Amino acid sequence: MIRRTAATSALALAALMGLAAMPAQAKTLVYCSEGSPENFNPMINTTGTTFDALRPIYNRLVEFKPGTTEVVGGLADRWEVSPDGKIFTFHLRHGVKWQSNKDFKPTRDFNADDVIFSFERQWKDSNPYHKVSGGGYDYFNDMSMPALLDSIDRVDDYTVRFVLKQPQTPFLANMAMDFASIQSKEYADALLKAGKPEQIDQVPIGTGPFELLQYQKDATIRYRAFAGYWGPKPKIDTLVFSITTDAAVRLAKLRANECQIAPFPNPADLPAIRADKNLTLLSQPGLNIGYLAFNNLKPPFTDVRVRRAINMAIDKAAILKAVYQGAGQPAKNLIPPSMWSYDDKIEDYKFDPAAAKKLLAEAGFPNAFETDLWAMPVQRPYNPDARRIAELMQADLAAVGIKAKIVSYEWGEYRKRVQNGEHQMALLGWTGDNGDPDNFFVPLAGCAAARIGGGSASKWCNQDFEALIQKAATIPGQADRAKLYEQAQVIMHDQAPFYLIAHSVVYLPMRANVVGYKMSPLGGHLFDQVDLK
Amino acid sequence: MLVFLLRRIGLIIPTFIGVTLLSFMLIHLVPGDPIEVRAGEHGIAPERLAELRHQFGLDQPLWKQFVDYEVQLLHGDLGTSVSTHETVWNEFTTLFPATLELGLCAISFAVIVGLPLGVIAATRRGSGFDYGLMGLSVTGASMPIFWWGLMVILVFSVALGWTPVSGRISDLYYIEPWSGFMLIDCWFADDAGACTSAVSHLILPTIVLGTIPLATIARMTRSAMLEVLNEDYIRTARAKGLSVRRVVIVHALRNALIPVVTVIGLSVSALLGGAILTETIFSWPGVGHWLVESIQRRDYPVLQGGTLLVATLVILVNLGVDLTYGFLNPRIRR
Numbered sequence: 001m002i003r004r005t006a007a008t009s010a011l012a013l014a015a016l017m018g019l020a021a022m023p024a025q026a027k028t029l030v031y032c033s034e035g036s037p038e039n040f041n042p043m044i045n046t047t048g049t050t051f052d053a054l055r056p057i058y059n060r061l062v063e064f065k066p067g068t069t070e071v072v073g074g075l076a077d078r079w080e081v082s083p084d085g086k087i088f089t090f091h092l093r094h095g096v097k098w099q100s101n102k103d104f105k106p107t108r109d110f111n112a113d114d115v116i117f118s119f120e121r122q123w124k125d126s127n128p129y130h131k132v133s134g135g136g137y138d139y140f141n142d143m144s145m146p147a148l149l150d151s152i153d154r155v156d157d158y159t160v161r162f163v164l165k166q167p168q169t170p171f172l173a174n175m176a177m178d179f180a181s182i183q184s185k186e187y188a189d190a191l192l193k194a195g196k197p198e199q200i201d202q203v204p205i206g207t208g209p210f211e212l213l214q215y216q217k218d219a220t221i222r223y224r225a226f227a228g229y230w231g232p233k234p235k236i237d238t239l240v241f242s243i244t245t246d247a248a249v250r251l252a253k254l255r256a257n258e259c260q261i262a263p264f265p266n267p268a269d270l271p272a273i274r275a276d277k278n279l280t281l282l283s284q285p286g287l288n289i290g291y292l293a294f295n296n297l298k299p300p301f302t303d304v305r306v307r308r309a310i311n312m313a314i315d316k317a318a319i320l321k322a323v324y325q326g327a328g329q330p331a332k333n334l335i336p337p338s339m340w341s342y343d344d345k346i347e348d349y350k351f352d353p354a355a356a357k358k359l360l361a362e363a364g365f366p367n368a369f370e371t372d373l374w375a376m377p378v379q380r381p382y383n384p385d386a387r388r389i390a391e392l393m394q395a396d397l398a399a400v401g402i403k404a405k406i407v408s409y410e411w412g413e414y415r416k417r418v419q420n421g422e423h424q425m426a427l428l429g430w431t432g433d434n435g436d437p438d439n440f441f442v443p444l445a446g447c448a449a450a451r452i453g454g455g456s457a458s459k460w461c462n463q464d465f466e467a468l469i470q471k472a473a474t475i476p477g478q479a480d481r482a483k484l485y486e487q488a489q490v491i492m493h494d495q496a497p498f499y500l501i502a503h504s505v506v507y508l509p510m511r512a513n514v515v516g517y518k519m520s521p522l523g524g525h526l527f528d529q530v531d532l533k
Numbered sequence: 534m535l536v537f538l539l540r541r542i543g544l545i546i547p548t549f550i551g552v553t554l555l556s557f558m559l560i561h562l563v564p565g566d567p568i569e570v571r572a573g574e575h576g577i578a579p580e581r582l583a584e585l586r587h588q589f590g591l592d593q594p595l596w597k598q599f600v601d602y603e604v605q606l607l608h609g610d611l612g613t614s615v616s617t618h619e620t621v622w623n624e625f626t627t628l629f630p631a632t633l634e635l636g637l638c639a640i641s642f643a644v645i646v647g648l649p650l651g652v653i654a655a656t657r658r659g660s661g662f663d664y665g666l667m668g669l670s671v672t673g674a675s676m677p678i679f680w681w682g683l684m685v686i687l688v689f690s691v692a693l694g695w696t697p698v699s700g701r702i703s704d705l706y707y708i709e710p711w712s713g714f715m716l717i718d719c720w721f722a723d724d725a726g727a728c729t730s731a732v733s734h735l736i737l738p739t740i741v742l743g744t745i746p747l748a749t750i751a752r753m754t755r756s757a758m759l760e761v762l763n764e765d766y767i768r769t770a771r772a773k774g775l776s777v778r779r780v781v782i783v784h785a786l787r788n789a790l791i792p793v794v795t796v797i798g799l800s801v802s803a804l805l806g807g808a809i810l811t812e813t814i815f816s817w818p819g820v821g822h823w824l825v826e827s828i829q830r831r832d833y834p835v836l837q838g839g840t841l842l843v844a845t846l847v848i849l850v851n852l853g854v855d856l857t858y859g860f861l862n863p864r865i866r867r
Contacts, residue, residue: 030704036826038616046573136585142575198618213707217627218818218826240704244816248683252691253698260628380574412569419576430574443575455576517821 026237029514029530032250032259033241036218039133041201042181043122045136051178052525056210056223056239057099058181061090061115061160066526067518068285069339069435071176075110076160085474086150088175090115092158097228098184099211101203102196106186110207112154119152124373128192133201139179143433167474169481173434177522182207183362184315191363193462209234209528218243235516235531254279254509260532261510263435263525267325267384270436273509282508284519285329285338287432289440290382291374292393292499293457295424296450300371305363307496310425313356313400320502323390328502333489335440336503338521339432340478341485346493348500357400365401373397373404374418374426377412381523382429382504389501390427418457428457435522437464437485441469445497460497541706541855545848547646549841553606556840557599560833566591567615567831589615602837611841612834614827621838625820629842630713632699632812632819636804639734639743644797647747651754651793658759666751673748678807682741682814689737696737699816703730745838746800753796756790791858798854802847 037053038045046053057421063074073079076090096421121129122137123146140146148171150163164171174180187205191197204212221241225234242259244250246396250262251269255276265273273281294301294310301307320328332348335341351462360366375390376383383389390406397404404425418426433439443449447466449456466486472484492498508519513533520526567575568585577585586592590601605612611621654663690698701715702708706727712719716735719727761767762785770780809821816822820839827835 028705039618046571134588134615136571138571138575138577141578141581201618214709216710216818217624218822219631219701219816222707242704242816244699244819245822246816247812249686249814249816250700252686255691256694256698258700258704307608410564412565412572415572415574416569428574453579455574491703493833 004158007381007456018170021034026239027235027532028240029236029261029527029532030240030242030259031525031527031530032244032253032262033221034243034247034250034264035245036243037221039201040212040215041133041202042178042429043118043137043140044135044201045135053221053241054178054181054204055208055524056528057204057206057208057212058178058183059096059207060176060180061092061454062176064176064435064520064522066529067520069173069432069521071172074176075115075182079172081172085169085476086164088162088164088171089155090160090162092160093230094158094334096207096230097226098187098207099205099226099228101205101212103176103203104187104190104205104334106184106205107296110182111157112160113185114182115160116152116154117188118180118182119149121183121188122179123149123152129197129200130186132197137179139177139433143174143177143179145174150416158483168437169473169476170434172435173436173439177434192332210239210251213238213353221265229375232529234528236527239527254511257511259285260514261508261525263508265507267327270507272327273507278512280510280512280514282510282517282519284521285336285503285509286381286504286506286523287336287435288382288429288503289331289334289444290328290334290380290427290429290501290504291331291334292461292501293423293426293428294497294499295426296458296460296497297421298424299364300369301424302367303363306365306424308349309356309359309363309400310402311496311499312352312359313402314396314499315351316348316501317351318396319389319392323388323501324504327384327505331500331502332493334444334492334498334500335437335485335489336432339435339437341438341482342438343413343486343489349496353396353400355405360400360402368401368403370403370405371424374407374409374414376411376414376427377408380429381431381503381506382502383427384504386427419453419455421452421459426457432522437481438469441485441488442473445469445492458497460495462491462495462497465495467493483503537859538856541852545852548614548848549845551835552844553603553841554599556604556837556844560831560836561595561598561829563828565831567833570829570831571616578607584645606841611838614835615832616827616830621834624823624835625839625842627710627713627822628818628823631715631817632808632821634714634716635735635738635742635817635819636737636801636808638739639804639807640746640797640800642739643746643750643800646743647750648754648793651751652758652781652786654755655749655758655762656777663755667755670748670751674746674752676740676744678745678810679814681744682737682811685737685741686814697730699734699814701731701734701817702727703734706728706730712843738811738817741814742804745803745807746797746853749796749800750793754789754793757792758785761785761789794857798851798857801850805843805847 033052035049037050038186040054042054042058060074061076062071065072075093075096077093079088081088081092092112098106098110100106120127122140124130148164148168150165153161155161183200184205187201191199209226209229211226213224214222223239227238244253247264247266251265253259254262273279294307296302316330320330333343372391373394375386394404394406418428430440430444443455445460446458446469447461450459450461467482468488472481475481514530515533516529516531590598604814613620614624650666654666657663686698689696708718708722708727711721715731719731767780767785770784808819809825812819812822824839
């Protein structure tokens with residue numbers, strides 16, 4: 001015991017003197033991730049933190065091309081869509097190897113059975129894995145898959161056919177989302193036989209560029225480049241997620257070169273990061289929107305003049321400066337500028353309190369009226385401080401004679417009440433899932449979402465707008481769809497169902513020697529083509 | 534002694550019931566539930582919310598949920614995490630060694646440094662050393678852990694580069710966890726570089742977590758020593774011609790230790806509180822960090838089970854302290 005204590009003290013001393021030895025290692029990239037994954041299943045989880053940890057392991061039928069929202073081949077190298085837009089036929093890649101672990105060695109390559117298993121697990125009660133690990137397939141349900149899917153058929157070993165109940169062009173982009181990751185049916189069967197099915201979600205087997213080596217909760221996730229990977233070989237041998245929840249500590253680790261990439265910096269640290277010559281700061285407008293929604297079912301917001309007046313009464317530049325601190329881009333459309341079909345010709349309402357006051361008088365409100373202004377109790381990617389924004393808006397509204405009372409509830413309660421349309425004005429926002437404009441317009445401004453209990457906070461239902469977005473969802477061809485979405489944006493601007501605030505800018509600090517990193521507009525982090533100089 | 538022990542153990546049962554009831558009530562008073570917290574901007578359809586609530590038993594009346602929970606506990610089942618689907622016991626036993634390792638280092642640091650400082654301050658009462666030390670100990674005891682942790686990281690890790698920023702070991706080492714205690718695991722892995730890394734990762738969190746107990750122990754030792762040093766038997770011992778060193782260490786310190794042991798015992802619960810912040814700052818994968826995360830996720834089973842296990846620990850340490858008293862001062866046993 002004494003011997004050990006003495007040895008330990010000597011080691012402590014050595015460490016204090018900076019003598020700590022580093023082992024000779026293969027090329028290792030350390031990513032300071034912001035939290036632990038809930039588990040290793042992409043179907044039952046909804047957080048970006050968990051998806052980041054899973055992406056190195058799994059593939060999907062189609063993938064988002066790195067750095068874009070363009071859909072390219074993944075486990076399916078090509079696909080066809082029937083003329084009526086209802087049948088999607090995927091031709092699967094041959095020779096794709098499954099990873100292995102100490103309890104499981106695959107005997108066959110990836111094939112159609114794995115695809116059918118991965119979707120039926122989420123879709124059908126009769127699948128033995130449907131209830132495993134809690135069985136809440138949030139994204140599968142959120143993307144309306146149960147209502148959309150008619151059947152999934154195995155044509156042969158390498159062909160799978162998805163039949164939809166109605167044509168839906170964005171379906172292809174949905175197939176590139178994380179919930180559509182493919183698990184091994186052979187592994188699932190083996191685990192079921194061994195009586196430990198839940199292990200499929202704890203000890204994952206995938207076809208991706210990295211295989212899981214070790215996971216220590218709240219500490220590290222360690223991956224090794226998968227030698228059998230079908231795609232381009234990763235440039236690094238080992239990928240480590242060093243779980244570091246505090247943003248200030250992540251930055252300290254980055255500065256000390258204990259990690260090479262550290263996401264989600266504090267906005268206040270951005271100038272110092274830019275000034276540090278050892279670091280690089282990447283940035284990209286996020287695929288999101290923060291807005292103030294008017295409840296279009298409740299007077300006075302049923303009057304378009306009131307909605308336009310408020311659009312002129314609030315100083316957007318002041319909000320961006322005070323709250324987003326440079327990490328935001330003023331919004332004039334519901335979709336962000338990086339998304340195809342964004343209409344840049346639209347001119348935002350000018351900040352003009354006098355004109356706003358005049359318009360309010362025309363609308364029958366020459367004197368003050370009272371309303372409520374709801375602020376979320378939590379920080380969201382598109383809104384760093386809802387309370388502060390509400391206060392700034394309150395002051396601007398007071399200047400044109402609108403007395404807004406700030407209201408807040410616990411987050412779950414807040415969302416529920418907004419869904420039920422209890423608010424008059426509410427701050428909220430959205431982060432895109434699949435890079436398709438449909439994923440913004442339908443849930444936020446479509447008529448189905450405007451019902452009481454529906455997801456839309458504006459409760460706005462405009463038949464002209466609705467006809468355009470419905471048509472755009474069913475026709476093929478991006479250019480034709482983009483035209484329809486551009487027309488829809490003109491209507492939305494004119495009708496002003498929201499006060500659109502900002503698209504937040506996402507920053508990613510990294511060491512200067514990191515090369516080949518491409519920021520994803522969808523917010524995820526990918527490392528297979530990243531290298532260290 | 535046996536009656537004393539049984540009486541103390543008997544008191545544990547109502548304490549346990551109180552802890553489970555209190556943790557259950559407090560958690561359910563916090564708005565939101567695990568299902569609603571999971572839903573993002575997509576929201577959740579009312580029928581699906583009802584279905585998931587039913588699945589987790591959250592649609593039952595509160596009293597029934599509590600009774601079911603107690604019955605489950607009596608069967609030795611702490612439940613399963615709503616978010617990770619791992620059992621609470623598995624998660625606790627995976628993470629607890631990290632907290633214990635850090636806690637033991639912190640308390641040892643506090644005692645090894647605090648005790649002698651308190652004794653020296655008492656023997657040199659009124660000197661510059663005494664005033665300086667007491668000033669520092671007030672500062673130490675009142676320092677916010679979060680600020681202190683970030684300060685030492687900025688100075689020693691970022692500016693000077695002497696110590697690592699956070700974590701338990703450099704990410705370049707791959708040590709298979711066996712006992713969960715990094716110092717033991719690296720010892721058995723027979724990797725000197727890994728052990729050096731593990732020790733260097735322990736230095737800053739140990740200092741940060743040990744600061745408050747250190748300050749308290751130093752102050753308590755000083756005042757207990759001052760009281761004892763004025764006793765008649767100390768004067769007698771000196772009059773016998775014993776050396777100052779012998780009088781202080783053998784005669785005074787043992788008697789002065791009784792209140793100090795209490796403070797050390799109480800420090801354990803303070804340490805667990807401090808561990809929550811320290812573990813967050815230093816990305817230390819322990820139970821403090823785990824409990825904080827579970828509050829955010831409204832992971833009821835983890836919060837209830839974790840609180841119960843931590844409370845058990847505090848109760849056991851307090852029992853240990855009571856028994857040590859009995860050993861140090863036989864009058865208490867009556």
